[in-house]
Amino acid sequence: xxxxxxxxxxxxxYVIPIDYEALYSQAEPPEYRPFPIYGFFLASVAVQQxxxxxxxxxxxxxxxxxxxxxxxxxxxxGHELDLDVFSPAESVSANPLIVLIHGGYWRTxxxxxxxxLAVELADLGYTVASMNYRTSGIAPFPAAIEDxxxxxxxxxxxxxxxxxxxxxxxxxxxxxxxxxSAFIGLAANTPDRSYVDGLDAGAIRGIITLYGMHDLTLPIxxxxxxxxxxxxxxxxxxxxxxxxxxxxSHVDENDPPLLIIHGALDGSVSVQNSDSLVRHLDKAGVTxxxxxxxxxxxxMDFFSPIGERCLWHIHRFLLENMPSQKLAxxx
Numbered sequence: 001x002x003x004x005x006x007x008x009x010x011x012x013x014y015v016i017p018i019d020y021e022a023l024y025s026q027a028e029p030p031e032y033r034p035f036p037i038y039g040f041f042l043a044s045v046a047v048q049q050x051x052x053x054x055x056x057x058x059x060x061x062x063x064x065x066x067x068x069x070x071x072x073x074x075x076x077x078g079h080e081l082d083l084d085v086f087s088p089a090e091s092v093s094a095n096p097l098i099v100l101i102h103g104g105y106w107r108t109x110x111x112x113x114x115x116x117l118a119v120e121l122a123d124l125g126y127t128v129a130s131m132n133y134r135t136s137g138i139a140p141f142p143a144a145i146e147d148x149x150x151x152x153x154x155x156x157x158x159x160x161x162x163x164x165x166x167x168x169x170x171x172x173x174x175x176x177x178x179x180x181s182a183f184i185g186l187a188a189n190t191p192d193r194s195y196v197d198g199l200d201a202g203a204i205r206g207i208i209t210l211y212g213m214h215d216l217t218l219p220i221x222x223x224x225x226x227x228x229x230x231x232x233x234x235x236x237x238x239x240x241x242x243x244x245x246x247x248x249s250h251v252d253e254n255d256p257p258l259l260i261i262h263g264a265l266d267g268s269v270s271v272q273n274s275d276s277l278v279r280h281l282d283k284a285g286v287t288x289x290x291x292x293x294x295x296x297x298x299x300m301d302f303f304s305p306i307g308e309r310c311l312w313h314i315h316r317f318l319l320e321n322m323p324s325q326k327l328a329x330x331x
Contacts, residue, residue: 016051018308020123029312030305034295038265041297053307059116064089065123068162073131073154074147079138083131083151084111086122087163088326094159096168096205096322099152099184100130103175105268106144106230107136120311121172124318125326127164129155133180140232141245142195148184153198170206170322172314175269175298178212182247182258182277190250205322207258208314211269211298214277216246220270251280257287259317261310263296289317 023030035041044050061067066089074081087095098121102109111130118128133147156166173181185207188199216222222235222242231241243249258281262274271292281288291313293306301310319327 014048014051015055016053016304018053018311020120020311023308023312024315026312029291029309032293032296032305032309034293035265035297036295038267038297041265045303051304052302053304054302055116056302059119061086061115061119065119066091066163074150076134076147077139079134081132081134081147081151082111083129083154084115084118085127085129085155085162086115086118087127088122088125091127091163093163093325094165095125095127095163096170096324097155097164097166098126098128099148099155099169099171099181100128101133101148101171101173101177101180101184102130103173103177104135105226106176106179107226109135109176121314124315125324126318127162129162136226136230136232141230141241144180145183145187145195148180149196149199152184156200156203166200167203168205168322169203170208170318171204172208173212174210174301175212178209178269179214179247180212182207182209182212182214183245183250185258186247186250186252186255189252189254201254204256206256206317208317209258209274209277210261210301210310211263211266211271212247212273213269214246214273215248216242218270218272218276220272248277248280251277251284251286253284253286255281255284255286257317257321258289259313260288260290261293261301261313262291263293263298263300263306265295266298266300268298289313 066087069084070082072080073083102113111132121128131151134143159166171181171185185204188196189201228234235242260274262271264271278290296306300306
């Protein structure tokens with residue numbers, strides 16, 4: 001590996017554009033090379049041999065996308081929770097909904113962090129909504145679940161206003177958002193759970209989870225201080241809540257299909273989480289696609305070629321499970 005950056009560029013990472021038409025027309029996902037250790041990945045980014053595909057310094061919503069931002073969907077305990085909605089400006093009918101949940105290990109993050117991704121999904125003919133929720137420093141589990149539920153209920157109640165078909169939605173998130181998306185999607189049909197009251201489990205056509213915390217009972221996950229903060233108690237004091245807060249605990253044969261993507265080199269959220277989820281899905285006979293990406297770390301979808309690989313999988317998953325009118329017309 002060269003220790004010099006690409007000629008003509010300053011130090012640090014740089015961003016390359018994606019040819020979406022060419023990407024989505026490929027028969028197979030882009031290939032990649034694994035890194036033997038995390039340090040090699042960092043060095044590759046530093047010398048600009050691994051470019052980014054996500055703009056790190058803000059993203060301007062193009063005119064072709066209609067953006068409705070900072071809509072308050074809930075007020076609770078002095079906190080005002082907002083959401084953003086993005087849809088194709090040319091839409092004349094309702095679109096399937098993609099609920100996009102931000103990460104931040106439950107304790108930080110913001111709905112505005114993945115605007116570029118929201119635009120990429122809206123460009124495929126979907127209405128995309130992202131929301132803020134109470135983080136773990138404000139209120140422990142199940143507060144975030146209740147907030148996302150209430151955001152979804154707000155969106156479905158105002159479906160006509162936001163160009164949403166409330167009978168079709170996919171829940172998508174990464175990291176803590178991966179946990180929350182998998183949890184909402186899998187627990188929506190769990191009986192006797194007030195935190196999902198009002199959700200229409202039949203409307204959830206799929207779950208997309210990237211490097212999420214899917215099994216909080218794993219020693220490597222339950223011993224993480226951020227997990228304890230999210231639960232509001234230690235494993236020793238309240239193991240039942242760790243079980244209930246784990247998406248794997250809500251897997252059953254009636255669950256929607258899942259797309260799971262996780263880097264085997266992830267040092268923030270162990271890939272053991274997704275391996276455990278897959279074992280539970282296999283046991284229940286739930287349909288899923290699992291891309292276990294060897295030699296890549298957390299937030300790998302921000303970088304090429306994994307970012308393109310993830311988008312390829314997402315495009316294929318949506319086409320198979322919840323095609324928009326645009327995707328259906330393209331075949």
